[in-house]
Amino acid sequence: MKTPQTGISGIVAQQRTEATELDEVFTGSAAIHALLREGSAANTLASYRSAIQYWAAWHQLRLGTPLALPIPVKTVLQFIADHVEHASDAGLAHDLPASIDAALVAIRAKRWPGPFKLTTVRHRLAVLSEAHEAKNLPNPCRSRAVQLVMERTRSAYAKRGEGPARKDALTKEPLEQLLATCDDSLIGLRDRALLLFAWASGGRRRSEVVRATLENTHRVPEGFLFTMGASKTNQQGIARADQNKPVVGRAALALEAWLAASQIESGPIFRRVRRGGVIGTALSSEAVRRIVQARATKAGIEGDYAAHSLRSGFVTEAGRQGLPLGDIMGMTGHASVASVIGYHRAGAALSSKAARLLD
Incomplete structure (x- = not known):
């Protein structure tokens, strides 16, 4: 596998192609795709596309292979470990190597280095889950292992006082x-x-x-x-x-x-x-x-x-x-x-x- 710093322009082009292909998972024709696009909120489409593009970029850089459905459960677990924080002897940590993190930022798949917010991870998993469901493929996000890890992760974040962020109410x-x-x-x-x-x-x-x-x-x-x-x-x-x-x-x-x-x-x-x-x-x-x-x-x-x-x-x-x-x-x-x-x-x-x- 090439180091993340090499061939970044090629990775950008490849992950865009893969994201475009995955963007079609809900459709069997251009007409159906157009109807789904028209009937969906612009914000929903944008967030879906962003999530798919990130999955493609992360998969290529982290695992050295293009993203293809269905994804194994162990890959989803690795994604979670890479993007949420867990306790370690040195404090809170996440498993995404710094070099790959930097490469994801360099190709603008991420805005800045570091772990995601828990809500972002949950959204990424929800999009991946929907992609599998739309294709009638075995859904790794519904596996007991993934659900258990996410349940424990939410509990861990709650114990740290890191609940879901809410905008202040304009009373x-x-x-x-x-x-x-x-x-x-x-x-x-x-x-x-x-x-x-x-x-x-x-x-x-x-x-x-x-x-x-x-x-x-x-x-x-x-x-x-x-x-x-x-x-x-x-x-x-x-x-x-x-x-x-x-x-x-x-x-x-x-x-x-x-x-x-x-x-x-x-x-x-x-x-x-x-x-x-x-x-x-x-x-x-x-x-x-x-x-x-x-x-x-x-x-x-x-x-x-x-x-x-x-x-x-x-x-x-x-x-x-x-x-x-x-x-x-x-x-x-x-x-x-x-x-x-x-x-x-x-x-x-x-x-x-x-x-x-x-x-």
Whole structure:
């Protein structure tokens, strides 16, 4: 096997070819592939492609052979050992040789050297698992050995206090601080309308925000009614009783102000503002994340905020104010109680009567 530092350009070309081939594992024809691509979220496709490309690069550099399905269980176990940290006499360590780690960074398969976050490893395994399932191949990720190692790894990380990272929730107080940074310029009006629309209509996901149009956001006497189509929990866009999300009060006023100033009469609501006040194309999901982060920075508030902070902030604030969980889920569109209950309980914790039995 060649050393990782030699033939890097060839490895780059090879791993890209392998990743492209593996990217087709769900399809038998170009038409089917196109349908799967169109029906999937852009972020999902990008993360899947990134994972496959990394598997191909790691396999070639670490084992000296191209990635091919099915993968043996021992290879998956080696991948885990290479990318998660375990206790050693010298402290926390991982098994990926430094030279190979550097080579992966050199070909831009990794951003920086060192172990992955546990969530990243779990995602890489999930993508590999799905690839095997789609091909009806023996799935090493479902083996007892892999599942046991991952169970023990999660426990080890938890004992170290390294739980899953979550973005901070934008509850009412920090949200007000973000809104205070929005002036009456076109960008300020847009950002104020976007923040209030996303938060007050039930904590909309950024993919849902960028799909809001004047065709699916109708004016009503109380303000606006945003009719959601396809979403993360409703991939087929099936008509549901809770698909209409109200945009009322301050959120409606902010949206009306933005529409009047931008003179948008059809199509996407939230758009780029170019130099000279020229209204451009629709914002991307990534732009929504950047807007939230930029406003948080401008407000000078401490914490790690992103687009999901609007969603978690809505649920947390609703729990703090004692709203029933069913009403909250009707607004957010969560399909599972398990995914929303944590934020709800966090918000309701300080107002719990059970905490004041001695008062």
